[in-house]
Amino acid sequence: MLMKKKRINPYQLIFLLLVMLFIYAPIISIAVFSFNEANSLTVWQGFTLNRYVELFKDRELFNYTNPRESVVFMTLFIAVVSTIISTILGTFAAIALTQTRKVIRDMTMTVNNIPIVSPEIITAVSLLVLFGALQIAPSYNTMLLAHIAFSTPYVLITVYPKVKSLDPNIADAAYDLGASPMKALFKVILPQIKVAIIAGAAIAFTMSFDDFIISYFVAGSSGDKNISIYLYTNRLSPKPIINALSTIILLIIGGKITYDYFKTGKKVEELE
Amino acid sequence: MNKTILPIDNEQHKKQRKSVRQFEVYLSIPYYIVMIVLVVIPIFLMVISSFQEDRQSSVFPIGFTLTHYLDFFQAASFVRAMTSSLWIAFATTIVSLIIGYPLAYLLTKLKLKTQMTLLLLINAPMWINMLLRVRALEQIMRMFFPFLIDTAPGVVIGLVYVYLPFMVLPIYAVISKIDPNLIESSADLGASKMKTMMRVIIPLSLSGVLSGVLMVFLPAATTIIVPQYLAPSQNIYMIGTLIEKSIIYNGRISYSSAIAIVLSIVILGIVYYIKKLDKYKGVNANEKEAY
DSSP: OOSOOOOOOHHHHHHHHHHHHHHHHHHHHHHHHTTBSSSOSSSOOOBOSHHHHHHHHOTTTOOSSOGGGOHHHHHHHHHHHHHHHHHHHHHHHHHHHTTSOHHHHHHHHHHHHHHHHSOHHHHHHHHHHHHHHTTOOOSHHHHHHHHHHHHHHHHHHHHHHHHHHSOHHHHHHHHHTTOOHHHHIIIIIHHHTHHHHHHHHHHHHHHHHHOOHHHHHHHGGGTOOOHHHHHHHTTTSOOHHHHHHHHHHHHHHHHHHHHHHHHHHHHHHHHO | OOOOOOOOOHHHHHHHHHHHHHHHHHHHHHHHHHHIIIIIHHHHHHHHHHTSOSSOSSSOSOOOOOHHHHHHHHOHHHHHHHHHHHHHHHHHHHHHHHHHHHHHHHHHTSOHHHHHHHHHHHHGGGGSOHHHHHHHHHHHHHHHOGGGTTSHHHHHHHHHHHHHHHHHHHHHHHHTTSOHHHHHHHHHTTOOHHHHIIIIIHHHTHHHHHHHHHHHHHHHHTOSHHHHHHOTTOOSOOHHHHHHIIIIITOOHHHHHHHHHHHHHHHHHHHHHHHHTOTTTTOSTTHHHHO
16 A cells, blocks of 8 residues: 555554553453452452352352253353354355345345344344244243344355355356255355355354343243343342453453454465 | 267256255255244234233234323333433444544554554454443442442443444444545645545545444444443433333333334434435445445
8 A cells, every 4th residue: 555654643642542441441350350359349359269269169150960050051052052053044045045036135135134233122022022922931942042033144144245256157067067956065165155154153153142132031031041141130249250250251252362363463464 | 088078958957057046945944934933023023012902921812002102102211211212322422433433543544463453452342241341341430430320421431332343343444445545636636634534534434434323323222231230220211221121020011012113113213314314325436345
């Protein structure tokens, strides 16, 4: 690029630093106070790892003998199952969508956008009405169905542009060489869109793992909780172990993001 | 070697294409079932439900009443929740814009590597559970700014904290796509820096600003979490809290459906109005790639 990239002036630097402080000070304080000896979330008393020991002993979060009663295990289970199902549904629909007529494609896209665009609370109420009408009692089952419902559209819009950009001649060549549609799908089409599928699955997993409003509405009254509902119902009696749990989640996400950063960082360097 | 050219059998080719298409249609059936049962039908049921009396075990048998809709105009709680939601969301959008626009603009001035790093740092919190972030902010507020707890400005700060990236990203995407020649030629033609900003950069980034506005305003207006954490005494009563209360604590599903529908109509109106403001759409040559 021809435009010269100038150094920023001190005011701009201060502005940048203030924004970063605003974004990261709360997150860092959570991590720091997870090592606090006192039960308080505001007064520092000394370093301890007890919160982490207590965390893994907590029967509600980690129930090793009965995983069905464990908040952490069930959150992960629902995230994994809904990710697998929504990734399969969304990917296959994206592949088929390139072959259909424009009318159907436009209609599908419109319906697909509804859960993405509309505020979560409206999706939550509509699903609650559905389960009420079908008389399906709220539980982890309704939570799973709801998660499939809002994750699938994200997989479709992530995978579809990639499928559309594929050269149709490659698939045609496979058919001409005698591949069955099934074989062409698994040996030719899917390998070409692998990256987009993984990106879609990552979005689906995060959406499910972090979801609060929809899960709370469709399953909250049953006592079946995911991590978000657990955090919410404990908001007025803040347990110190929540800081420890939060820190572990932060570390996992931070690790993943740093890893991605160094992977893409190399590409950027090559570009420059 | 003997090369034999296979004759292209048109009939067979067509048949093959047809079987492929059929196979793909079968593959997409589960998707359509899920979308119809879990997206389309619920919306219809919600509309039907909003015209029912509450205290029915299911949507069937179908009755008809306008009670819920008529109640709204008398119920102070609904009017209060709706107006305070819209006001708080409006304030949040303005504050996010005031912070987000200069931030996005500043980013485009930096080295590509620094841009990527800073963008990642701004984006990273979006991968973290929102409840964790709001709880973290609550902790900081109680420590350093306790006077903000239970106030409207406190709730606005919380919403800015959560939704700021939604404002920065679309604006950054549009500004970084502005052709540098346009800015240069504006300077060559004698425009001051200020004038270039007002007449070239801001109009060209309008589409990014408007999508940022929508992406901040809508979730801010319908939030449940932020006021519950940052205004726990519930003196800031937003529409999300009202729906949560009527569903979770009072079990009034039909009443909540009616609120959700009124809310959707208000939101559709706002979205329609904001989309209409986008008069420079497609001016940027590269804009289509960005979306």
